[in-house]
Amino acid sequence: DAGVTQSPTHLIKTRGQQVTLRCSPKSGHDTVSWYQQALGQGPQFIFQYYEEEERQRGNFPDRFSGHQFPNYSSELNVNALLLGDSALYLCASSLTFTSGSTYEQYFGPGTRLTVT
Amino acid sequence: EDQVTQSPEALRLQEGESSSLNCSYTVSGLRGLFWYRQDPGKGPEFLFTLYSAGEEKEKERLKATLTKKESFLHITAPKPEDSATYLCAVHHRGSTLGRLYFGRGTQLTVWP
Numbered sequence A: 001d002a003g004v005t006q007s008p009t010h011l012i013k014t015r016g017q018q019v020t021l022r023c024s025p026k027s028g029h030d031t032v033s034w035y036q037q038a039l040g041q042g043p044q045f046i047f048q049y050y051e052e053e054e055r056q057r058g059n060f061p062d063r064f065s066g067h068q069f070p071n072y073s074s075e076l077n078v079n080a081l082l083l084g085d086s087a088l089y090l091c092a093s094s095l096t097f098t099s100g101s102t103y104e105q106y107f108g109p110g111t112r113l114t115v116t
Numbered sequence B: 001e002d003q004v005t006q007s008p009e010a011l012r013l014q015e016g017e018s019s020s021l022n023c024s025y026t027v028s029g030l031r032g033l034f035w036y037r038q039d040p041g042k043g044p045e046f047l048f049t050l051y052s053a054g055e056e057k058e059k060e061r062l063k064a065t066l067t068k069k070e071s072f073l074h075i076t077a078p079k080p081e082d083s084a085t086y087l088c089a090v091h092h093r094g095s096t097l098g099r100l101y102f103g104r105g106t107q108l109t110v111w112p
Helices: none
Strands: A005-007 A010-013 A019-024 A031-037 A044-050 A053-057 A064-068 A074-078 A087-094 A111-115 B004-007 B010-014 B019-025 B030-038 B045-050 B056-059 B062-066 B070-075 B084-092 B106-111
Touching: A005 A087, A010 A019, A019 A087, A019 A111, A031 A074, A044 A064, A074 A087, B004 B084, B010 B019, B019 B030, B019 B084, B030 B062, B030 B070, B045 B056, B045 B062, B070 B084
Parallel strands: A010 A111, B010 B106
Antiparallel strands: A005 A019, A019 A074, A031 A044, A031 A087, A044 A053, A064 A074, A087 A111, B004 B019, B019 B070, B030 B045, B030 B084, B056 B062, B062 B070, B084 B106
């Protein structure tokens, strides 16, 4: 049973560029959440996708956008990169029940983004 | 204001020296408290979910407990391979669809 996968593993970009990160959820999961983790900090929630729609968003600017595909995989796009966007970007998948409740979120290995 | 606070920030233990990590939370309407283990440069690895006060869960040398305002992760006779950062996260009534709020983690080092 494949777990959550993310690509690429590492990425180096220049300020002002745009980046796309990809995530495939764990088999059987339909919900994808994205988190940003700065060095020495806990993960910070960016947004969550369910049924191909953004369902909830954290305190991140509109430069951060995403998409979920019919096969439940997801992309995170960041435009106009800033030095402060350098972080580990984590994707987590879970299963949402008809009641709206979710259970455990399982994380991928992350994408290390460095902005120079 | 932080909703989840973990202590201590860092903990060094000798192999076999048992201890506890603390996670306190200020949210109301807790729907779940989650413990994760994170190795350097890797994604968090799920350990436990606790849903109600008094609940306990165990896995190998780890035991997680939950009260109304905090959770403890007890580590019994730790080994060097238990060295990692342990993260606590909560899901509460005010966050729909399982948004998690994380603490900053406790960095555990177990030396031989």
